[in-house]
Amino acid sequence: MQTNLADFIKDTPEGQEAEAILRACVHCGFCTATCPTYQLLGDELDGPRGRIYLIKQVLEGKEPTEKTQLHLDRCLTCRNCETTCPSGVMYGRLVDIGRKVVEEKVPRRAQDRMLRTALKEGVSRKWIFTPAMKAGQMLRPLLPRALKNKVPAREDSGSWPTRSHARKMILLDGCVQPAMAPNINAATARVMDALGVELIVAAREGCCGAIRFHLNDHDAALNDMRRNIDAWWPHVEAGAEAILMTASGCGSTVKDYGHLLERDPKYAAKAQRISELTKDLSEILPAFEAQLQQLAGKIERRVAYHPPCTLQHGQRIRGAVERVLDGLGVEVKLCQDSHLCCGSAGTYSVLHPQIATQLRDNKIANLEKTNPDLIASANIGCITHLQSGTDLPVRHWIELIDSALAAADRVSPQRSREPEVAT
The missing domain is CATH 3.40.50.1860 (Rossmann fold)
Structure with missing residues (x-):
């Protein structure tokens, strides 16, 4: 695809990245066959090919509108189109760049802005989200159905292992999972303990940055990432074998730290090392298959x-x-x-x-x-x-x-x- 980016972005790192992605797209349309929103809505602009065209127009200088913003907002960022694409178009990165530019150019309505701010600031902060979730669980029988769907019934996490092992891995506790489903990380710790691996939850770690990043607050998201790197780094230096992820959404983001912080001279090398160490739980357990079957x-x-x-x-x-x-x-x-x-x-x-x-x-x-x-x-x-x-x-x-x-x-x-x- 030919491009002619506008002066405001063409010489920036984001512009150069976006241009490379746009030039890789051949508009074949294979992506539309696996796009969930295109399948539901049947609108070309609610599929990857149409959204790529919208982003190209904006980056070439066309003023975006609320309609442009809506079509980009309605993308799930599921990246199914990337799996389907025969040209290797990195659509996920392109839509992040495009959304941020549109966010800066199209003022949101007050209600939408307030909701997004509440999500960015409330969900990503454990000290806000956890007590709010506990309150919601107490009142759950009284909540309207739409809100009740977002508040799972309270569950017991069970015990956390107290044994120490020579083999250690870092576990991302995360921002919402400990409140919504505390048994997941506790269960992971118990399984790994049985396999002779101790899981460490670092003090001061928190949200991986995905929530703010995908709501177009990239600067705050990068600060979330830097905070996690600082929290994990002493354990990395002490020999932790991996950074284990039990939430694939977090894992996808942390594996991208190296790319997202590559222009930060203080954090670039550390971020790359963090990304290399990050493993989904399903990448860790196959090495223990025989032991698991025995236990x-x-x-x-x-x-x-x-x-x-x-x-x-x-x-x-x-x-x-x-x-x-x-x-x-x-x-x-x-x-x-x-x-x-x-x-x-x-x-x-x-x-x-x-x-x-x-x-x-x-x-x-x-x-x-x-x-x-x-x-x-x-x-x-x-x-x-x-x-x-x-x-x-x-x-x-x-x-x-x-x-x-x-x-x-x-x-x-x-x-x-x-x-x-x-x-």
Whole structure:
């Protein structure tokens, strides 16, 4: 695609990156076939090809309008189009650049601006979000349905391991997961403890930066990333093997730290190292497959697995969760159109509830057709969103393994090992 970027952006790093991405696009249209919003709305401007055209116009100097902003806002950033694209167009980066430019040129209406500010400042700050979620859970029976869908029932996280091990990994606790589903990280810590790995939650770590970044507050998002790097770095220097992610949305963002901070002379090298160390849980556990099978035995469950977009399209990890569960005897089923987004997409289900609900209902219908005992996924947003549309339990897949280990310990307590102390 030929480009002629306007003076305001053509000589900037963002402009140069955007131009390279635009020039890679051949407008073949393969991306429209796998775009969830195009499938629902049938509008070319609500598909990747149309949005690329809109961004190109804006970067070439055409003044954007509220309509331009709406079409870009309605993108889920699921990046399914990147998986489909034969030319390797990095659409996710392009839409981030385009949205930020449009955000600076098109004033939002007061109500929209207030909602986005509340999401950026409230959801990403654990000290605000956690008490707010606890209050919501207390009042949950009284909440209207739309709000109740965003407030999962309160759950017990169980115990956190106290043993010390020579092998250590860093765990991102995150901003919303500890309040919404505290058992996920605790279950991960228990499983890794059984495998002889200690998980460390660094003081002062927090939101990965994804929430602010995808709401176009890039400067604040980069500060979130710098804070995490500072929190993790002493543990990296002490020899932590990996930075383990239990939420694929966070993992996709942290793996991008090296790129996003590459022009920061103080943080560029550290950010690149952090990205290299970051691993989704499904990348860690295959190395422990034999040990897991010995400890957990067989898990005889029928599971419909929903692979999050941030895992299969963002991180390009496919089949890993299924293989781990299959090795433990789980009958794992992928539903029809498993490549499509469930509609959660970070804050998308709050900002665009009608589209998100339709995508959720389509996904649930396909998942339930596999006749599962439960639904599993790998991202807190997907889990919460899907659970609001079904009576089947929706859990993180690591919780299945944690339950199996606990059951095996009850049957054969001698499996539990004596505490190991690092020397």
